[in-house]
Amino acid sequence: MRRVLKTALLVTLVSMMVFSSLAMAADITINLVTAGDQNMVDLFNMELGPLFAKENPGYRVRVVGTGPGDPGSQQIVEKLLAQKRANRESWDIDVAVIHEIGASLALQEELLSQYAESAATFKYVTSSTAKTALGVDVEGYVIPMFHSQTVLAYNPNYIEEPPKSFEELVEWVKENPGKFGYNGIKQGASGVSFVASWLYWKTGNYDIYAVTGPFDEKYMESWEQALAELREFDSYVTMTSGNAATLDMLSRGEIWIGPVWVDMFYSWVADGRMNPDFRLCLPAPGMCGQPMYYVIPAKAANPEAALKFIEFVTSPEIQAKYIVEKFNWYPGIDASYVQEYLPQETWNMVFRDVGPEELANYARVFPIKDYYQAMMEAYEHAMR
Amino acid sequence: MQPRAAVKRPSIRVSDGQREAVSGLVLVLPALLVLCVLYIYPLCASIAGSFVSDEGIGLHNFAKAFTLYGTDILFTIGITIITLVLVFVVAVLTASFLRFRNWPFLNFVYRLPLFIPYLIAGHTMRVFLAPHGILNILISRVTGLSDLPGLAFSWIGLVITFVWKQFPLATLLILGAFQSVEDSYIEASLNLGGNKVRAVWEILLPICRPTVLVAMVLTFVSTIGCLTIPLLIGPSKPVMLPIDMAFRINYMGDWGVANALGVISYLIVIALSMYYLSYTVKKEDA
Numbered sequence: 057m058r059r060v061l062k063t064a065l066l067v068t069l070v071s072m073m074v075f076s077s078l079a080m081a082a083d084i085t086i087n088l089v090t091a092g093d094q095n096m097v098d099l100f101n102m103e104l105g106p107l108f109a110k111e112n113p114g115y116r117v118r119v120v121g122t123g124p125g126d127p128g129s130q131q132i133v134e135k136l137l138a139q140k141r142a143n144r145e146s147w148d149i150d151v152a153v154i155h156e157i158g159a160s161l162a163l164q165e166e167l168l169s170q171y172a173e174s175a176a177t178f179k180y181v182t183s184s185t186a187k188t189a190l191g192v193d194v195e196g197y198v199i200p201m202f203h204s205q206t207v208l209a210y211n212p213n214y215i216e217e218p219p220k221s222f223e224e225l226v227e228w229v230k231e232n233p234g235k236f237g238y239n240g241i242k243q244g245a246s247g248v249s250f251v252a253s254w255l256y257w258k259t260g261n262y263d264i265y266a267v268t269g270p271f272d273e274k275y276m277e278s279w280e281q282a283l284a285e286l287r288e289f290d291s292y293v294t295m296t297s298g299n300a301a302t303l304d305m306l307s308r309g310e311i312w313i314g315p316v317w318v319d320m321f322y323s324w325v326a327d328g329r330m331n332p333d334f335r336l337c338l339p340a341p342g343m344c345g346q347p348m349y350y351v352i353p354a355k356a357a358n359p360e361a362a363l364k365f366i367e368f369v370t371s372p373e374i375q376a377k378y379i380v381e382k383f384n385w386y387p388g389i390d391a392s393y394v395q396e397y398l399p400q401e402t403w404n405m406v407f408r409d410v411g412p413e414e415l416a417n418y419a420r421v422f423p424i425k426d427y428y429q430a431m432m433e434a435y436e437h438a439m440r
Numbered sequence: 441m442q443p444r445a446a447v448k449r450p451s452i453r454v455s456d457g458q459r460e461a462v463s464g465l466v467l468v469l470p471a472l473l474v475l476c477v478l479y480i481y482p483l484c485a486s487i488a489g490s491f492v493s494d495e496g497i498g499l500h501n502f503a504k505a506f507t508l509y510g511t512d513i514l515f516t517i518g519i520t521i522i523t524l525v526l527v528f529v530v531a532v533l534t535a536s537f538l539r540f541r542n543w544p545f546l547n548f549v550y551r552l553p554l555f556i557p558y559l560i561a562g563h564t565m566r567v568f569l570a571p572h573g574i575l576n577i578l579i580s581r582v583t584g585l586s587d588l589p590g591l592a593f594s595w596i597g598l599v600i601t602f603v604w605k606q607f608p609l610a611t612l613l614i615l616g617a618f619q620s621v622e623d624s625y626i627e628a629s630l631n632l633g634g635n636k637v638r639a640v641w642e643i644l645l646p647i648c649r650p651t652v653l654v655a656m657v658l659t660f661v662s663t664i665g666c667l668t669i670p671l672l673i674g675p676s677k678p679v680m681l682p683i684d685m686a687f688r689i690n691y692m693g694d695w696g697v698a699n700a701l702g703v704i705s706y707l708i709v710i711a712l713s714m715y716y717l718s719y720t721v722k723k724e725d726a
Contacts, residue, residue: 297674301593437507437508
């Protein structure tokens with residue numbers, strides 16, 4: 057009896073080992089690390105990862121989030137850099153999702169693989185953000201996952217004709233004190249975008265600050281005057297305490313207009329926290345937005361699998377269903393390829409107020425890193 | 441073999457006192473390690489880091505902290521002191537009331553904020569006190585006045601939220617101390633013609649001073665270091681120091697100035713506790 061048991065146990069053990077090694081051979085795990093809020097982790101963990109694994113048996117996607125904002129991206133870059141400095145043969149990140157700052161830092165340290173042109177979906181990529189990020193040439197190293205944009209959201213009960221430009225906005229704000237709200241530069245990039253856009257408007261140096269550079273003190277001499285005017289403007293506005301606070305006060309009717317992230321605005325509408333009748337506008341000469349990028353590290357352990365995954369998630373169907381329909385971002389690839397996969401009403405909603413043409417004309421990017429830091433510091437000095 | 445071993449043993453035997461010391465050390469070691477790793481090391485690192493900036497080692501971070509955030513430092517001190525005073529008044533009033541009268545309903549209700557996290561407390565108050573918040577809507581419905589100013593996003597709303605969130609813990613501590621004072625002291629004073637207010641002020645409070653001090657220090661420290669509530673309900677200018685620290689780190693990766701602001705907060709806490717201690721000592725001497 058005992059011998060029978062022993063044999064049975066042995067057989068079980070051996071077969072378990074054989075099967076598990078077989079299973080391991082068939083399973084490729086794609087390690088995906090993403091910066092951004094919890095919604096990004098959820099998107100990959102609960103939607104895109106399982107969907108990819110279902111359509112491609114033998115693959116699985118493991119997702120790790122590094123936290124919101126630029127610090128999240130910086131953590132990913134630091135991790136890759138540490139592995140590079142330790143001379144590791146293969147790095148433990150296959151796909152990373154990072155902000156512009158992450159892409160520019162990683163590229164300067166030569167941490168990224170030049171994979172983009174070999175992707176089947178590269179032909180859909182047309183935006184200028186796929187070429188430069190914060191002044192760094194990233195073409196060929198990144199494919200945008202989505203674009204997010206700041207715009208002005210307004211309450212049509214009080215504002216029939218939204219301001220078409222910053223000049224009109226300033227005029228309106230002085231006639232309606234306290235009804236424009238933004239959050240300065242703390243607790244949310246919607247306010248940072250407004251301040252940067254203000255500087256672009258006042259100085260006219262957008263290209264130097266955000267696209268070409270170079271970083272030079274002489275381009276910042278006009279900031280004092282521009283920020284002094286912003287300070288005067290601020291005396292007519294309501295200062296809110298963050299991205300969400302601007303939306304909050306807007307939805308309660310405490311302010312009538314303010315800068316918001318488009319995707320946050322539509323998410324609030326979808327959640328029933330924002331009046332769906334509220335509208336958006338993008339005044340000239342434009343406001344800032346930013347993409348997030350898919351990148352493959354230079355020594356990713358599974359570069360082929362990573363490429364396969366990125367081709368999957370940048371395909372027009374997935375971009376339509378998840379990026380636009382579900383999360384209300386603008387697509388990372390050219391919107392015209394995405395349109396046929398979208399219900400007309402979704403297309404109409406997302407591009408109702410700010411259409412592709414306006415986006416092409418007035419969508420700006422944030423200043424390059426050095427100007428960005430200098431702008432924060434100058435603002436703190438001017439507003440103290 | 442055995443006798444030899446018996447001879448050797450005394451030479452390696454430690455005295456009882458030493459053994460106790462060793463086992464004591466082993467027992468506190470885990471706690472000590474946690475304290476060192478999670479508290480003392482970061483504290484030293486933050487103090488050291490406050491002197492390091494791009495310009496080298498020196499007081500640059502402090503200079504920047506004072507020029508940019510001088511107002512915020514004063515604002516933080518002001519809000520914290522106002523909160524402290526109000527928490528003291530409300531907590532002592534509640535504790536005294538419950539010391540003399542058994543009212544289970546109040547005893548239950550005052551503790552509720554203890555179980556509400558800072559985040560929820562901040563958000564609740566924001567919805568309640570906003571210009572078009574629940575409070576103003578109710579007042580508008582009853583009085584017919586419209587466009588009332590909101591208390592949220594101002595220092596008043598901030599103080600109200602802090603006091604509401606902080607007074608239960610202080611009350612809990614102070615009430616416990618009050619109840620441990622024997623009735624006979626209070627009865628004696630009442631018999632001699634004193635009233636309850638005097639009994640609280642001249643008997644309960646002096647006897648319970650150590651506990652009251654602990655309650656006030658806890659209130660002070662958790663108020664000055666709170667990020668969530670100022671973030672949710674405070675004004676956007678000036679702001680409390682933790683917001684500035686979070687900003688320097690999250691947006692600028694500038695740990696130097698953030699650490700300098702941290703060290704300034706430590707100094708504020710130390711200065712106020714020193715003042716309080718010397719004040720109470722002086723009072724005792726007099």
